């Protein structure tokens with residue numbers, strides 16, 4: 421049994437480091453990006469399926485082939501690196517939004533549900549640990565499309581609830597309201613909030629903001645200070661805090677190099693967070709001791725990922 425108290429050495433975190441939402445692409449940097457993550461301290465990736473946005477799948481067979489490709493990518497990373505990798509499969513709400521025009525709403529929605537059911541069968545076979553990205557468009561749409569997206573999301577969650585399958589949400593950013601609405605949709609669908617996760621979440625991790633929805637924070641500039649400011653460490657110690665993970669949403673898209681954040685970001689920010697928490701209050705930090713820092717980082721990178729997705733085999 422590892423002792424997480426040993427992992428913060430006053431300067432650097434030497435324990436596990438999880439990026440909870442990353443994509444990899446054979447046409448991008450692929451294994452080099454995974455190695456960048458590993459060489460900067462990363463140990464575990466939640467690899468999220470990425471649809472081919474320049475050629476959207478029009479049949480469930482095409483979706484199936486694309487899922488297989490994501491599973492193969494995970495297999496190659498496992499073989500070529502020491503990274504633990506868990507896969508999330510699912511259709512993307514933005515694909516559905518685009519296909520409303522090209523396929524018509526009925527066909528686009530049918531394809532979306534078939535893609536969910538297919539992802540759930542991979543989940544039952546143990547090939548993926550959750551379903552995503554699901555959710556709703558992050559850009560303004562008509563109120564009809566918005567209503568359809570919300571109804572569809574509720575049905576998707578009902579299907580996932582039948583399998584106890586965790587989900588990752590891709591949603592718009594209207595701050596706390598977004599989290600609150602997602603919690604309400606989960607409740608209506610009888611989907612356990614503990615298995616949900618808002619991806620690309622803002623760094624406010626207070627329960628006022630998140631409505632106790634698990635989040636994976638986009639670790640851009642300022643995220644470290646905001647997490648430190650809003651974390652309720654008492655409830656972390658009590659084991660009642662909803663999960664807080666870290667992500668890059670690295671797209672591995674040659675047309676957008678380094679977007680959303682580069683593969684080295686989570687390890688880098690983890691060390692920044694540790695040093696920020698350690699700094700005295702007079703120096704603008706929180707004055708935590710080594711054990712407190714270790715405990716919190718251990719939750720972010722090991723306890724909470726395991727709670728959502730199970731231990732890596």
Ligand SMILES: [Zn+2]
Nearest residue numbers: 441468553669
């Ligand atoms: Zn993503």
